[in-house]
Amino acid sequence: MKCLQLRTVHTLLFAALTLAPLLEAQGWTAPGFCHGYNCPQFTAVQINQDTEERAYTASRWITTKVPSAETEDVKAGNYKLYNYFKGDNEEGTDVPMNTWPVLVTMTVGEDGSESNVSVSWFVSADTVLPKPTDPSVTEELRPAATVYVRTFSGFVSHALGQDNAKQLREALVQAGKSFEPHRYTGAVYDSPWDIIHTHHNEIWVYAA
Template identity: 50%
Template sequence: MKYPEVTALLSVLAVVFLRGAHGWDAPPFCHNYDCPEFTVVNKYEDFEERAYQVSRWITVDSLSVSDHDVKAGFTKLWDYTQWDNQAGEHVNTHTWPALISTTEVEDGGEKHVSLSFYVAAEDTVLPTPNDASIRDETMAAGTIYVRTFSGFPSDYNFQENLKTLRDALTQAGKAFDSHQYIAAGYEGPWTLIGRHNEVWIHAA
């Protein structure tokens, strides 16, 4: 199975790269930008267990994981932050990561895909979107299992790392959401070395 959402994520991260940080002392892979706060609970050979605090995101659904649909969705989010809202205000885009969340249905039917930008803690009140498909979402505090891999992401190495993470969680006896996974991006596509890529799976 291919994972074209990774290719799509790389192609759109270029428009969200101009960023700076406030608040939490984020880890180096956040590049001095705001990131959702977490504590490392445990490190394993093939994954890391993190306890995330509650976090806030602006999210839009995508029709599919095709490059075209994901680009269109991220463009909606980007435009919203750039004054395309009812208040005509700029929303802080100095944050990472950008997420592509995919939920698989049990019968093998169509996937549900959503795209998200992290909302900086300083943005306590967000302007109402002009586009009603954009929503203000909260990710509950909880455990997320994370596998990190370097190099330039591709459909192949994302699929490989997702499988490795799922297998490692099963072997470690961890209960996890087997139907959802998240691609988290922290760099623009022009960053060729020292890349930090993540696969997230929520604990069940």
């Protein structure tokens, strides 16, 4: 019990020190596509017809690597994270699943090949995270960043994400924006079983 208490105190102190910018920001209202759930906080810097520039604060994620961004691999990664949140951790406790989005992040080579693919679930700053029992599941702290965003609807797929990433990069080149050419992220804000909402999806490209 004492070990558990010390670990909890350590986790709370770590979150307070590392994520202070998140906790200090007051009055932010999550956009409607978050459906009333917690989302990573951002400020809209510029909104154009096809792209949006956002300034994100530091954020916290639970992440696992997957072999590819194909549907079955992403689905397996999501199940692994779901199991962690439902008690597959050293404390055997449930972690609140009241956040969006789910991210799929990948590195793109010069030949268009994709590698270093990961699936991530957003975690609120005040959530105490037990240690995973699966070593492939890790906590990730993403620093504040400027992100260029393209929004698209429909049931997401790997091919649809690739097409929108290509269109976003082309729009950024035309706009004279500097960005990381070999990394992008797909963000999903709706369950694949949700037939009520129109499915808000995004592609994120990171400013250089």
